Amino acid sequence: MRHPVNVIRGLRFRLTVSYLLLFSALLVVIGLYFRHSLEVQTQGDVRAVLEEVWGEAKGYLRIENYRPHWSADTSDPEDAHIMERLRYVILLTDSNGNILIDSPVYESIGIDSPDEIRRIMALKEPEVHIRTDSAGIPYIIKAGVIVADDDHSQRYFFAIGRSLADSERTVRTFTRDYFLSLLAIIPLTGLLGWALAGRAIQPVNEVAQAAQKITGSNLSLQIPLRGSGDELDHLIASFNRMTTRLEDSFEQIRRFSTDVSHELRTPLTAIRGQLEVALFTAQTAEQYRDAMVNALEDVEQLSSIVRALLLLSQAESGQLVLQKTTFDLGEVAEDVVDQFQIPAEEKHVRLTAQIEPGVAILADRTQIERLFSNLLSNAVKYTPAGGTVQVRIRRDEKKNWGRIEIEDTGVGIPEENLPHIFDRFYRVRNAQTNLIQGLGLGLSFVAWIVKAHGGQIDVTSRVGSGTRFTVRLPAETPAGVAVNEAYSAPVEPQRL
Secondary structure (H helix, E strand, C coil), rough: CCCCCCCCCCHHHHHHHHHHHHHHHHHHHHHHHHHHHHHHHHHHHHHHHHHHHHHHHHHHHHHHHHCCCCCCCCCHHHHHHHHHHCCCEEEEEEECCCCCCCCEHHHHHCCCCCCHHHHHHHHCCCCCEECCCCCCCCCEEEEEEEECCCCCCCCEEEEEEECHHHHHHHHHHHHHHHHHHHHHHHHHHHHHHHHHHHHHHHHHHHHHHHCCCCCCCCCCCCCCCCCCCCHHHHHHHHHHHHHHHHEEEEEEHHHHHHHHHHHHHHHHHHHHHHHHHHHHCCCCHHHHHHHHHHHHHHHHHHHHHHHHHHHHHHHHHCCCCCCCCEEHHHHHHHHHHHCCHHHHHHHHCCCEEECCCEEEEEEHHHHHHHHHHCCCCHHHHHHCCCEEEEEEEEEECCCEEEEEEEEEEECCCCHHHHHHCCCCCCCCCCCCCCCCCCCCCHHHHHHHHHHHCCCCEEEEECCEEEEEEEEEEECCCCCCCCCCCCCCCCCCCCCC
């Protein structure tokens, strides 16, 4: 069932808004930048004209006998035009501020005070500043000192200016047109962003639709990769790996439930049958005693199964915490081999050990002893009389790793059974034994112990020739391996 999506909270809406805000901010910044550039450029052009007018004015203006006059020929149209430009915004005073030449425009700007005139005349270079007239029109003014032609000791205040009205008008027109155009551009951009966001999240919607089809009964369904190699393909691959792990876990749970019910049903059925036989057919105390002895044996088998399942459950849930210490692997091997000498002699099996001294590992001693016990128990149990079981401890070619080899000359394991020997409740059938007895949990514990210590386990076997288990354990905790890591899946056996 497809659930409705809140549009405002939807990914498509948020992507569109984010894109629109970013794009709008970018357009505003670009507009302000070009507005500033245009303003600087237009003012620069006016300043260039002002410099030109300043030079022309100093060339045409003459001051003799304290009287200013222009050296231009007003009958010449070109000179007349130049004089018109020069007289547009102009002021000439003596050092006391007495006006010698001025223009109506400059009067509207405001005649400089005597103090201001003296301040500017004291400067080494002419001063350029901006002033506005009574109508608010800005003018750029250049003011400085000129000297008389006949007496260079006489200094006069001279100012000339140009209007910035055209420059400001150009900037205002650009600003108005640009930002008005944004009122049309931004909505169109929003529609484009909405369409692009829809296309961008379309693969996400396809993944969601495919994920909705996955249920507990079809966890094997995989979402096909798009082949683009982007983040979405990475998400799909991660999702597919997750469903694979879930499928493995579900299958493990189903298999575990089936195996447990089967293993518990067998002794319970046997106990019930023996008690029913004793109840209805037993005549003597000896017959009752035999029935109870048989029932107790089955109860003990049932108790062994429950204890083993409890220990395995603790291991899988992480409740079984490893207590790691550094110890000599050879010493542990010698102790366990000594414990199995009597069972081996009873079966007429020769049990030997070849131990290289000084092979130290960082591990849980109790779990390593259990590993030795499970492997030696199987080796002695399935080696016929006259056979041999060899235990070899040495330093592995890998630096600081300990190597355990347990090899027997027993019945061997068929090749088709090797991939499953670490599965719980898995027991091997072959032509010589028909059914190997036991709970089928020993090698599961061995696999968990090796995995929890960050080690490796390999097995090679040939029917009728024997089996060899090789375990490699590190001398220190490998990176990424937690000390209480639980066994979660069987270790895949490798052929040597």
